[in-house]
Amino acid sequence: MVEEKIKVPFDVEQIRRQFPTLSQQVYGKDLIYLDNGATSQKPQVVIDAIAKYYSEDNSNIHRGVHHLSQVATEQYENARSTIQRYINAPLLEEVLFTAGTTAGINMIAFSFGETLKEGDEIIISAMEHHSNIVPWQMLCERKKCILKIIPINQKGELKMDVFESFLSEKTKLVSVTHISNTLGTINPIKEIIDQSHQVGAKVIIDGAQSIQHMKIDVQELDCDFFIFSGHKVFGPTGVGIVYGKKEILDTLPPYQGGGDMIAKVTFEKTTYNVLPHKFEAGTPNISGGICLGTAFEFLAEQDLNAIAKHEHHLAKFAEEEILKIEGARIIGTAQNKTSVVSFVIDGLHPFDIGTLLDKQGIAVRTGHHCTQPLMDFFEIPGTIRASFAFYNTMEEVEIFIKALKRSVGMLR
Amino acid sequence: MTLEEKQIEIVEEFEVYDDWMDKYEYIIELGKELPIISEENKTEDKLIEGCQSRVWLHSEVKDGKMQFSADSDAIITKGIIGLLIRVMNNESPETIATANLHFIADIGLQEHLSPTRANGLASMVQRLKMSALKAI
Numbered sequence: 076m077v078e079e080k081i082k083v084p085f086d087v088e089q090i091r092r093q094f095p096t097l098s099q100q101v102y103g104k105d106l107i108y109l110d111n112g113a114t115s116q117k118p119q120v121v122i123d124a125i126a127k128y129y130s131e132d133n134s135n136i137h138r139g140v141h142h143l144s145q146v147a148t149e150q151y152e153n154a155r156s157t158i159q160r161y162i163n164a165p166l167l168e169e170v171l172f173t174a175g176t177t178a179g180i181n182m183i184a185f186s187f188g189e190t191l192k193e194g195d196e197i198i199i200s201a202m203e204h205h206s207n208i209v210p211w212q213m214l215c216e217r218k219k220c221i222l223k224i225i226p227i228n229q230k231g232e233l234k235m236d237v238f239e240s241f242l243s244e245k246t247k248l249v250s251v252t253h254i255s256n257t258l259g260t261i262n263p264i265k266e267i268i269d270q271s272h273q274v275g276a277k278v279i280i281d282g283a284q285s286i287q288h289m290k291i292d293v294q295e296l297d298c299d300f301f302i303f304s305g306h307k308v309f310g311p312t313g314v315g316i317v318y319g320k321k322e323i324l325d326t327l328p329p330y331q332g333g334g335d336m337i338a339k340v341t342f343e344k345t346t347y348n349v350l351p352h353k354f355e356a357g358t359p360n361i362s363g364g365i366c367l368g369t370a371f372e373f374l375a376e377q378d379l380n381a382i383a384k385h386e387h388h389l390a391k392f393a394e395e396e397i398l399k400i401e402g403a404r405i406i407g408t409a410q411n412k413t414s415v416v417s418f419v420i421d422g423l424h425p426f427d428i429g430t431l432l433d434k435q436g437i438a439v440r441t442g443h444h445c446t447q448p449l450m451d452f453f454e455i456p457g458t459i460r461a462s463f464a465f466y467n468t469m470e471e472v473e474i475f476i477k478a479l480k481r482s483v484g485m486l487r
Numbered sequence: 488m489t490l491e492e493k494q495i496e497i498v499e500e501f502e503v504y505d506d507w508m509d510k511y512e513y514i515i516e517l518g519k520e521l522p523i524i525s526e527e528n529k530t531e532d533k534l535i536e537g538c539q540s541r542v543w544l545h546s547e548v549k550d551g552k553m554q555f556s557a558d559s560d561a562i563i564t565k566g567i568i569g570l571l572i573r574v575m576n577n578e579s580p581e582t583i584a585t586a587n588l589h590f591i592a593d594i595g596l597q598e599h600l601s602p603t604r605a606n607g608l609a610s611m612v613q614r615l616k617m618s619a620l621k622a623i
């Protein structure tokens with residue numbers, strides 16, 4: 076039974092007050108933070124939790140008989156169980172702490188990769204972040220596996236018919252992003268998961284861009300792995316989660332060797348610890364893990380439906396206004412899309428626009444967003460990306476548009 | 488005018504702007520004015536690949552003085568290049584190799600020269616100095 080918490084009614088001003096970084100000026104202008112796809116700001120409760128951990132509870136976990144070690148261990152394991160409840164993972168030991176999405180994908184690429192043999196096939200998509208491309212290329216080189224890329228259409232949607240044609244008994248793994256960080260496309264992952272399972276392939280979902288925007292239920296999705304970073308979901312940097320089905324994790328060899336991950340070490344033979352410790356070698360990011368738990372407690376109190384509406388509203392308004400600028404083009408026009416607005420303006424370099432927006436207090440991201448193959452597909456050097464979060468306001472979007480128009484005027 | 492005098496001149500030009508946007512307006516104008524590097528010099532070996540913007544740099548020595556021409560696909564980068572070239576052109580290789588380019592920081596643009604800025608400018612300055620060293 077997942078217990079339904081009482082949600083706080085959505086009030087953007089009340090939310091903003093909880094994020095101290097937002098109320099500052101840069102270059103003498105109120106900061107408008109529209110780079111949430113890169114990382115989110117942190118609520119005061121998370122900041123306080125970090126300070127509390129280091130001022131009161133700091134100790135190494137899973138090792139000491141002493142009081143502090145037990146306090147820290149308990150908090151760390153409580154965080155694990157908060158996250159387990161939030162994503163509705165069946166078992167606590169299926170929730171593994173890692174350093175982030177990149178670390179998580181590399182871990183699975185290595186450990187799962189050990190079970191693959193020459194000629195096995197792995198499917199990813201054309202809109203993946205480099206962190207969901209390069210580990211698979213490395214694995215394919217190591218194990219002589221074949222990497223297949225699901226193509227996209229001009230709107231930035233996966234060509235599902237091509238994906239289906241890729242599936243065969245040779246397919247061992249499918250690793251796709253839930254939401255594209257560059258295009259905002261929400262991929263039909265339920266369909267991908269179900270179809271992959273029909274040929275016996277396992278599915279990894281890169282949830283780096285979805286966990287902060289929508290309710291994730293790993294049982295409903297039935298994905299084999301769900302991976303995300305803490306820092307994009309209001310938590311600290313340097314910590315992330317790999318959810319993996321126990322029946323699969325149990326069959327995989329460990330990734331890194333060291334303390335915590337062993338049952339018994341002798342020079343003749345070492346046996347490995349049980350889950351989750353088998354995949355958590357060494358002293359982890361203890362404060363990060365604990366405070367990621369705090370971030371999820373915070374998130375669990377929010378009304379995600381109201382937030383989704385608010386974010387959608389902001390992005391839609393931004394898109395409409397951007398398109399009024401001569402030569403503007405939105406990159407990523409999928410039917411099903413989150414609050415990411417990537418665009419280019421004919422004849423103008425994204426870097427110039429980003430620099431001028433910055434001087435007006437507006438933080439956006441410019442460049443290829445770690446998705447170079449995607450830029451090649453659209454034949455552009457990069458985009459300007461505004462990515463919205465629930466603490467952004469309509470007024471901020473209006474200021475952003477005004478600043479954008481001013482920048483374009485200066486550059487033309 | 489010595490290299491140092493040229494730097495001081497630029498710093499003074501920028502002193503009239505107290506607003507960031509005015510500063511950038513000026514840099515953009517400089518960028519638009521910069522004589523573009525001739526196409527034959529826009530070759531791969533003259534390309535400095537930044538993560539975001541790209542820079543081409545051509546250098547030669549005429550009568551013992553260095554001559555530079557450059558281009559970038561981003562206009563702000565190009566404007567800053569224009570300033571750098573104004574300071575460095577017609578100087579001896581020795582002067583350039585040992586130049587302390589403080590004017591960029593003085594006018595508040597040092598962020599553009601940071602290697603993490605990924606606009607190719609930091610590498611460009613390095614390459615400018617290397618070409619001067621080679622010419623000594």
Ligand SMILES: Cc1ncc(COP(=O)(O)O)c(C=O)c1O
Nearest residue numbers: 175176177204206252256283304
């Ligand atoms: C879709 C996606 N996958 C993976 C990553 C990598 O996340 P991290 O850098 O936190 O490991 C990101 C972050 O930008 C992302 O947006």
